[in-house]
Amino acid sequence: MTKMPIGxxxxxxxxxxLAHDKGDYDACFRALLGETDFTYRIWDVxxxxxxxxxxxxxxxxxxxxxxxxxxxxxxxxxLEHFIRAARSAVRPLVGICFGHQIIARALxxxxxxxxxxxxxxxQTYRGPADQRFTVNAWHRDQVTRAPSGVEVxxxxxxxxIAGMFERERxxxxxxxPEFDADYVSGLLAERGAALPEAMRxxxxxxxxxxxxxxxxxxxLMRQFLKxxxxxx
Numbered sequence: 001m002t003k004m005p006i007g008x009x010x011x012x013x014x015x016x017x018l019a020h021d022k023g024d025y026d027a028c029f030r031a032l033l034g035e036t037d038f039t040y041r042i043w044d045v046x047x048x049x050x051x052x053x054x055x056x057x058x059x060x061x062x063x064x065x066x067x068x069x070x071x072x073x074x075x076x077x078x079l080e081h082f083i084r085a086a087r088s089a090v091r092p093l094v095g096i097c098f099g100h101q102i103i104a105r106a107l108x109x110x111x112x113x114x115x116x117x118x119x120x121x122x123q124t125y126r127g128p129a130d131q132r133f134t135v136n137a138w139h140r141d142q143v144t145r146a147p148s149g150v151e152v153x154x155x156x157x158x159x160x161i162a163g164m165f166e167r168e169r170x171x172x173x174x175x176x177p178e179f180d181a182d183y184v185s186g187l188l189a190e191r192g193a194a195l196p197e198a199m200r201x202x203x204x205x206x207x208x209x210x211x212x213x214x215x216x217x218x219x220l221m222r223q224f225l226k227x228x229x230x231x232x
Contacts, residue, residue, distance in 0.1 A: 007057030012065025062099030107147035168228030
């Protein structure tokens with residue numbers, strides 16, 4: 001069976017210590033989606049790398065980032081151009097956290113700081129076919145207006161636009177299905193100083209005690225990349 005080549009675009013990187021111990025963000029997605037159906041190639045967007053051709057991979061994935069989608073970086077406009085090109089060419093495009101936000105912005109949506117501030121750790125969302133699923137989140141920006149023609153198919157208590165879908169073109173999630181409990185613990189250790197003290201103290205218990213539905217979201221992502229649908 002021929003494996004589907006997936007291009008992973010990295011607009012940011014994990015903290016150095018976490019990347020050394022557990023791998024950068026691309027490693028999380030390789031583990032989540034597996035090697036059975038896909039091969040992977042990485043572009044370091046933050047360093048100015050972007051594919052020369054939309055056909056360099058059969059499907060695309062944009063990871064999270066410490067940057068804001070509304071921040072002015074030299075690679076932001078080229079990345080948004082690539083997103084629009086992928087949509088026009090009907091190439092399946094997955095976006096996670098920052099990826100979700102930059103896709104929304106590139107297609108005419110809006111991204112702002114969340115009114116509630118940081119949204120961290122296990123969160124429960126209502127998804128397709130009214131199914132509930134729990135995965136980790138790590139953000140304080142979020143999409144506040146979805147692009148025209150794009151379905152909002154997942155929402156959370158403090159995140160009304162937690163997932164977007166357009167058949168054969170895009171699938172996005174605000175939370176991080178690729179982050180297991182150990183990875184979020186690593187983020188907390190390296191970037192927790194910027195968080196409110198009460199949140200920083202309560203998060204470890206929530207991380208340890210909450211079961212995650214990462215496999216449910218991974219199945220949706222695999223189905224979309226291979227068929228352009230969610231299979232529901």
